[in-house]
Amino acid sequence: MSEITPDLVRHLGVLARIQLSEEEVERLTGQLDVIVDNIAKVSEVATPDVVATSHPIPLQNVFRPDVVGDQLTPEQVLQNAPDSADGRFRVTAILGEEQ
Amino acid sequence: MTDLTRLSAAALADKLVSGEVSSVEATRAHLDRIAAVDGDLHAFLHVSDRALDVAADIDRRRMAGEALGPIAGVPLAIKDVLVTTDMPSTSGSKILDGYMSPYDATVVARSRAAGLVPLGKTNMDEFAMGSSTEHSAYGPTRNPWDLDRIPGGSGGGSAAAVAAFEAPLALGSDTGGSIRQPAHVTGTVGLKPTYGGVSRFGAIALASSLDQVGPVTRTVVDAGLLHDVIAGHDPHDATSLEEAWPSFADAAREGARGEVLKGLKVGVIKELPDAGFQSGVSTSFRSALAAMESQGAEIVEISAPHFEYGVAAYYLILPAEASSNLAKFDSVRFGLRVDVPGGTVEDVMAATRDQGFGDEVKRRIILGTYALSAGYYDAYYGSAQKVRTLIQRDFDEAFASVDVIATPSAPTTAFRLGEKIDDPMQMYLNDVTTIPANLAGVPGISIPSGLAEEDGLPVGIQFLAPAREDARLYRVGAALEALLLDAWGGPLLDRAPILGGGR
Amino acid sequence: MAKDKLMDFDKALELFEPVLGFEVHVELNTKTKMFSGAANPAHPANHDAAPNTLVAPVDMGLPGSLPTVNAEAVKHSISLGLALGCSIAPSSRFARKNYFYPDLGKNYQISQYDEPIAFEGRVDVELADGSIVSVPIERAHMEEDAGKLTHVGGSTGRIQGAEYSLVDYNRAGVPLVEIVTKPIFGAEDRAPEIAKAYVQTIRDIVLALGISEARMERGNLRCDANVSLRPRGQEKLGTRTETKNVNSMRSVERAVRYEIQRQAAILAAGGSIVQETRHWHEDTGTTSPGRPKSDADDYRYFPEPDLLPVAPALELIEELRAALPEAPAARRRRLKAEWGFTDLEFQDVHNGGLLAEVEATVAAGASPAAARKWWTGELTRIANAQGREASDLATAADVAALQSLVDAGTLTDKLARQVLEGVVAGEGTPQEVVDARGLAVVSDDGALIAAIDDALASQPDVLAKIRDGKVQAAGAVIGAVMKAMKGQADAARVRELVLERAAAS
Numbered sequence A: 001m002s003e004i005t006p007d008l009v010r011h012l013g014v015l016a017r018i019q020l021s022e023e024e025v026e027r028l029t030g031q032l033d034v035i036v037d038n039i040a041k042v043s044e045v046a047t048p049d050v051v052a053t054s055h056p057i058p059l060q061n062v063f064r065p066d067v068v069g070d071q072l073t074p075e076q077v078l079q080n081a082p083d084s085a086d087g088r089f090r091v092t093a094i095l096g097e098e099q
Numbered sequence B: 001m002t003d004l005t006r007l008s009a010a011a012l013a014d015k016l017v018s019g020e021v022s023s024v025e026a027t028r029a030h031l032d033r034i035a036a037v038d039g040d041l042h043a044f045l046h047v048s049d050r051a052l053d054v055a056a057d058i059d060r061r062r063m064a065g066e067a068l069g070p071i072a073g074v075p076l077a078i079k080d081v082l083v084t085t086d087m088p089s090t091s092g093s094k095i096l097d098g099y100m101s102p103y104d105a106t107v108v109a110r111s112r113a114a115g116l117v118p119l120g121k122t123n124m125d126e127f128a129m130g131s132s133t134e135h136s137a138y139g140p141t142r143n144p145w146d147l148d149r150i151p152g153g154s155g156g157g158s159a160a161a162v163a164a165f166e167a168p169l170a171l172g173s174d175t176g177g178s179i180r181q182p183a184h185v186t187g188t189v190g191l192k193p194t195y196g197g198v199s200r201f202g203a204i205a206l207a208s209s210l211d212q213v214g215p216v217t218r219t220v221v222d223a224g225l226l227h228d229v230i231a232g233h234d235p236h237d238a239t240s241l242e243e244a245w246p247s248f249a250d251a252a253r254e255g256a257r258g259e260v261l262k263g264l265k266v267g268v269i270k271e272l273p274d275a276g277f278q279s280g281v282s283t284s285f286r287s288a289l290a291a292m293e294s295q296g297a298e299i300v301e302i303s304a305p306h307f308e309y310g311v312a313a314y315y316l317i318l319p320a321e322a323s324s325n326l327a328k329f330d331s332v333r334f335g336l337r338v339d340v341p342g343g344t345v346e347d348v349m350a351a352t353r354d355q356g357f358g359d360e361v362k363r364r365i366i367l368g369t370y371a372l373s374a375g376y377y378d379a380y381y382g383s384a385q386k387v388r389t390l391i392q393r394d395f396d397e398a399f400a401s402v403d404v405i406a407t408p409s410a411p412t413t414a415f416r417l418g419e420k421i422d423d424p425m426q427m428y429l430n431d432v433t434t435i436p437a438n439l440a441g442v443p444g445i446s447i448p449s450g451l452a453e454e455d456g457l458p459v460g461i462q463f464l465a466p467a468r469e470d471a472r473l474y475r476v477g478a479a480l481e482a483l484l485l486d487a488w489g490g491p492l493l494d495r496a497p498i499l500g501g502g503r
Numbered sequence C: 001m002a003k004d005k006l007m008d009f010d011k012a013l014e015l016f017e018p019v020l021g022f023e024v025h026v027e028l029n030t031k032t033k034m035f036s037g038a039a040n041p042a043h044p045a046n047h048d049a050a051p052n053t054l055v056a057p058v059d060m061g062l063p064g065s066l067p068t069v070n071a072e073a074v075k076h077s078i079s080l081g082l083a084l085g086c087s088i089a090p091s092s093r094f095a096r097k098n099y100f101y102p103d104l105g106k107n108y109q110i111s112q113y114d115e116p117i118a119f120e121g122r123v124d125v126e127l128a129d130g131s132i133v134s135v136p137i138e139r140a141h142m143e144e145d146a147g148k149l150t151h152v153g154g155s156t157g158r159i160q161g162a163e164y165s166l167v168d169y170n171r172a173g174v175p176l177v178e179i180v181t182k183p184i185f186g187a188e189d190r191a192p193e194i195a196k197a198y199v200q201t202i203r204d205i206v207l208a209l210g211i212s213e214a215r216m217e218r219g220n221l222r223c224d225a226n227v228s229l230r231p232r233g234q235e236k237l238g239t240r241t242e243t244k245n246v247n248s249m250r251s252v253e254r255a256v257r258y259e260i261q262r263q264a265a266i267l268a269a270g271g272s273i274v275q276e277t278r279h280w281h282e283d284t285g286t287t288s289p290g291r292p293k294s295d296a297d298d299y300r301y302f303p304e305p306d307l308l309p310v311a312p313a314l315e316l317i318e319e320l321r322a323a324l325p326e327a328p329a330a331r332r333r334r335l336k337a338e339w340g341f342t343d344l345e346f347q348d349v350h351n352g353g354l355l356a357e358v359e360a361t362v363a364a365g366a367s368p369a370a371a372r373k374w375w376t377g378e379l380t381r382i383a384n385a386q387g388r389e390a391s392d393l394a395t396a397a398d399v400a401a402l403q404s405l406v407d408a409g410t411l412t413d414k415l416a417r418q419v420l421e422g423v424v425a426g427e428g429t430p431q432e433v434v435d436a437r438g439l440a441v442v443s444d445d446g447a448l449i450a451a452i453d454d455a456l457a458s459q460p461d462v463l464a465k466i467r468d469g470k471v472q473a474a475g476a477v478i479g480a481v482m483k484a485m486k487g488q489a490d491a492a493r494v495r496e497l498v499l500e501r502a503a504a505s
């Protein structure tokens, strides 16, 4: 029914930064296929005239005054860091480039 | 001397205020209870080593004549989805093993300010994804009514802790039923507030537009007392509502007098046929309605034609938002890091997320990534958001003719551990009755309606009210609770098996 | 890296029509960040903050944290939208742009996608010859900046070959307005100049609004330049490249010129342009390819569930519109008249992108002529030599203070240039440099007279000549005195005193 293939699952794993094993890819492909077949029914009633609801309780213009607060100390910032150096988080080499 | 752990929070608070009992005594009683039974239950992921100090401080302040809140000194269990500065916060995941938050969730800060004594952090499905607490990375919690059965989920730990008298009060979170469904299967009370009624700041996000923190207790008044502590506007949460709330404990006390049932219009959804429910669940539901009718309530059939699309919409919106909310667990700033020799940071992130997340979390992240990805957005996420509108319209129409809607809280009583773990879709269908409230933002409460005749396990009845009418749920819930307690001759939980003798 | 083949610019223009587009990011100078109460490093008070000292939970994506919208940043964004001639959306909303990168604490950027706060505008850009080019604006939207990565190890300090990287989240969450133009047609051989003038105009606008420090060197204002070429007579647009990291107005001009020449060479040789981001290298004046666009660029945008729509009241919009500073063209006409500059003098200031600096310097007390002289003269000279922007070298207050020291006779022109060097080198205010370097003119007549008497005594022949009325002979004595005073004397005063002392002795 749905278009879930192992290749698609692999691609989704890349997008989601999860290193899926082949066994996981296979299992997820089958499971997602069933799930997607079940949930695709939303499109039956989602006609163009129906507006989408993003927030259950509609509010707007909720702003914060431009006043400094909630700042963490550098110790708090780094308190759970897996690795750090010079007051900054340390990560292994990055391939690619800044966005 | 009375067993302090059997007291409701309201009763315990009375004894604390009168000086008959100290908070240290109450806290020690609950810590002892945890020590005695939690080996069997595994409701707690962490037990605080500061609880007695906190309790002693409350006692000192009370002695000094300080004005304390109405439930100061009462012990509290905290679902591990809420961040705390003095205890680890893992959300049931290995990826956050040992994580210490530099700040408290707003509900935790308010609980501390109200003098509640945090006992520990309760077990949950990993990142609140599940209906059985079997998806906790730290092992499942067991149902105090039957240790081979699930305590519901995702907040199985909080519900089991309360049901097993390890704590009189617990905090939960409810994204699609995670407070109400565990209440249903454990014979306890749980309420999901109106979306925005309680701050989400410091609740580790599952699905931001669905998540709501709420009380998990044994009585409706107790739920109101805890709700009074945590409710109200929080500038840290933009979706938090600004209005002042009435006292929910007062609403519950008023409801317990029963007059609210006279002329109350209770809507029953015609599209939720008995066929989908375990017979004992249906029977218990019908008899609860009959009891209400006997006191003057009017049962009205209503139509909610789009509720049947709720599960589908929910399992698109939730994974989509979750896939984004859970992107922050990437090994850079906190949490697990898996070393990949010679690997780039991308490799490290992907390996960490593969190892740190459990199967259900990965399944939903992949599903959500799919629902949002280019070319699928309109068919899936976009359509699901439209279903949300349709369900809200169903609610609006229903509430034009009824005061509350009643449903069974879940289709079945507690199922056996492992029974549905390999069939995600079956697990998802378990949330059919609770999900519409999250999609529409309306409040919902589950209170015990009895035991199912075929298995003797607890059943809950759910009431739903229009947005911002949480107090109505307390009135109606307390009224039915009083009625049933009379009929039963005591709390349902008195009939639960005695724990603590080992298995 | 292989060197790009370039086609002669004029030849390229003969064969191809360039189509431009710009995305300019403006960092707002609010006190706090876009989505948190942490202090904003783009506010002048926080320039020198140590790493990870300006961080709130949401800036680093801590579990349980939530964003909240800075009211002031919204107002600034509306003002900027209005100044760009845009319509302000009756309702706009935030969206999440999902991608993993270590500088992005939440691994999504909160931005605006399908409903930006401002859309459909137009900006008039004045070129050096006084002609006006109207640049169509597609949208201006609010978003947050990312943190800062430092690449350590390897030879270049760049990302390639680095051993590891360090992440500082101070900049994460800084309020940004991204201004996106529509395709700009008809630029022809003026394309590089239009590019520069456009960025300059945006800078003038945000400075006039007072909503950003707008210092390109600091990244307060960043330009991505899109360039595509299409063969003459072709309707369909060519494939475009997006050149990033262009952090001065001069480089914007050079980068556009470079891309036109590079793309023309490829197309003329029968090749095709790869749609990609390219990086501008200030040192070599070249661009190099970044990552090609791929299906990994699936940002999975969806409405930000943690934030609510922004629906500014009409009264607020009108209030902000009424408070807008005058339009750049009107402002230029007014300033030119007020300052009494010739066309040439005024163009000099305008083309240097120094209107705001001169205006501020005049406001700080300097004469228009003096302000112009410093900014288009010495500061521009230093800027060119150092490959920086003159506006980044000193503040208007510094320049005005410097001129007032000259006017007071404390500094000669020559000394003033030395003091300015000190200011540019970061040694402090002009007065601080004067004090630290001991550069003030010796205005103590006693010290001067002693030196003059010495000089006259050692040159009796000169003294005699002066007495004989050969006043020009005084030059030799003046020279000796100035030398003795290490140049820190007012030559006119020395001359006066020499004549006085010669007559008296």
Ligand SMILES: [Mg+2]
Pocket: C023, C178
């Ligand atoms: Mg862009």
Ligand SMILES: [Zn+2]
Pocket: C025, C143, C178
């Ligand atoms: Zn941008």
